[in-house]
Amino acid sequence: MMNFSKQLREQRKQLGLTQAAVAEGLHVTRQTISNWEQGKNYPDLTMLVQLSTVYQISLDSLLKGDQRLKDSLERGRANHAFNVISGLVWIMYGLIQAVYNVTNIGDGVSGYLNMAITMVFFAAFTYSEYVAPFFLGISGKTYNRLGHRPDQRPSLLWKVWLATTLVLVVSGLIFSWVLVVRQYYWPLLLGAAGVNQILQKYMWKVAG
Numbered sequence: 001m002m003n004f005s006k007q008l009r010e011q012r013k014q015l016g017l018t019q020a021a022v023a024e025g026l027h028v029t030r031q032t033i034s035n036w037e038q039g040k041n042y043p044d045l046t047m048l049v050q051l052s053t054v055y056q057i058s059l060d061s062l063l064k065g066d067q068r069l070k071d072s073l074e075r076g077r078a079n080h081a082f083n084v085i086s087g088l089v090w091i092m093y094g095l096i097q098a099v100y101n102v103t104n105i106g107d108g109v110s111g112y113l114n115m116a117i118t119m120v121f122f123a124a125f126t127y128s129e130y131v132a133p134f135f136l137g138i139s140g141k142t143y144n145r146l147g148h149r150p151d152q153r154p155s156l157l158w159k160v161w162l163a164t165t166l167v168l169v170v171s172g173l174i175f176s177w178v179l180v181v182r183q184y185y186w187p188l189l190l191g192a193a194g195v196n197q198i199l200q201k202y203m204w205k206v207a208g
Contacts, residue, residue: 075134
């Protein structure tokens with residue numbers, strides 16, 4: 001049975017389609033189609049469904065022919081679950097900091113407990129950054145340079161999140177003299193980071 005990339009290439013030719021025509025229909029770049037046909041990377045499940053329709057190939061046939069495609073989809077699902085857990089950790093840490101700031105309990109056992117929680121949080125953050133390239137199926141060097149797969153670009157949701165975060169940062173700097181802002185500024189940023197992690201699956205889309 002032909003693998004995924006060969007199926008796409010052969011079926012496209014049988015249908016008399018060019019890479020440019022397919023790319024236009026799927027709202028992606030021609031280079032993206034070329035990369036799929038060469039097996040350099042793989043689409044996510046949403047795009048795979050669209051490919052099945054355009055190429056008139058069943059999903060079952062596409063999946064059976066390539067174990068690497070299955071592995072890529074499994075990594076994608078695992079990555080989403082990992083990001084949700086990571087996002088919840090960010091949000092919980094933000095809530096802990098909010099309570100800590102409001103109650104002003106900075107001495108004794110509570111202070112050491114907060115320090116321990118902070119250390120655990122940053123250890124978890126470091127670990128998540130370490131394993132992210134594996135989930136995305138890219139090298140650590142590429143991840144450090146881009147932070148995402150080369151065939152992806154920011155979605156509208158990512159731009160909205162970025163604008164919201166910038167507003168939080170700027171307003172926090174401007175109104176840092178207000179007590180309420182000082183108490184909730186850091187927790188709000190942590191919460192925004194948590195939302196970003198949870199919605200990471202929708203923050204990026206195949207480059208168009």
